[in-house]
Amino acid sequence: MSRQRIVVGISGASGFVYGVRLLQLLGELDIESHLIISRAALLTMAHETDYKLADVTALASHYHRADDVAAGIASGSFRCLGMVVAPCSMRTLAEIATGASSGLIGRAADVTLKERRTLVLMARETPLTLAHLRNMTAVTEMGAIVAPPVPAFYARPENLAQMVDHSLGRVLDLFGLDAGTARRWREHTQACGSEPARDGGLSFSNGGG
Template structure:
């Protein structure tokens, strides 16, 4: 399996780190692209440099490199996740504005009818944000805000992050044991 992971400037870089670690443990090939603000947030929230985060992926591409394989529909990939997904990036994706490798890769995923999961990180949501999300949802893109579940009785922030990471994997149809699944009890 092959997955593209995009990281943008919304708060919640820890989810991207958790996802990359989980994909690595599952031996899934990852292709990473990070926006400039994504780099800033990774450093600010997780104290990770681009060099450190890129070691969690099989391949890393500069966000300005439109020659990268992930910019082409001929590149075979199973899906893509943008986590966190800033509202700027979400707007660019919703409107086909491919001004970076990250947004171009999303555009390719959509045109090739592959699975795209966006983890938007903003609150409150404006009508513009909601319209862009609705537009993308109608195209089959999964909009997965990082909202914690509490039926599993998390006792740490890590419990919340791991549970949500499992839900991202679920939405990519990747089997995992990270989700504490509801059993009705």
């Protein structure tokens, strides 16, 4: 294996942009990416973005159809750093939690777990039902990492792109990769600027009452 590899699954939860931006960051880091997009994710792509399928697959080193369970990444013999599902729908989470995969995303995640590699699930849903919470507990007990894309307001994001980049930077940290997009608390860097104030520079009104 000449290059490090990461499998990227994009499922049908809201937040298609997380998967797209992750592919871009992996390309910048010279990490070989293996992409899977679920059928539901294609619907989300159409609703949330102006991307076409060809635009997204062009960002990946390799693209695998969601129903291609004979793909190389479906085998434990496929060597890689691990897998990220970005975003991860509750259906995909349930499949991974039960081992009852219906397609390549679930199978690749199952392989990642059984080979004791890093599996990160960027779960997107709120509020959470008891079923969701139990499935998150189950996958965590199996060794996966549930990493919802929660914004870090101490970083003072100015737009959605910065919020996305910070979340993905923290996800890539879990693989020992530094994308340079995460603002680190109390670390002074040229890219991040000065340290934020303790209150984040925010002020709230009580409505004048």
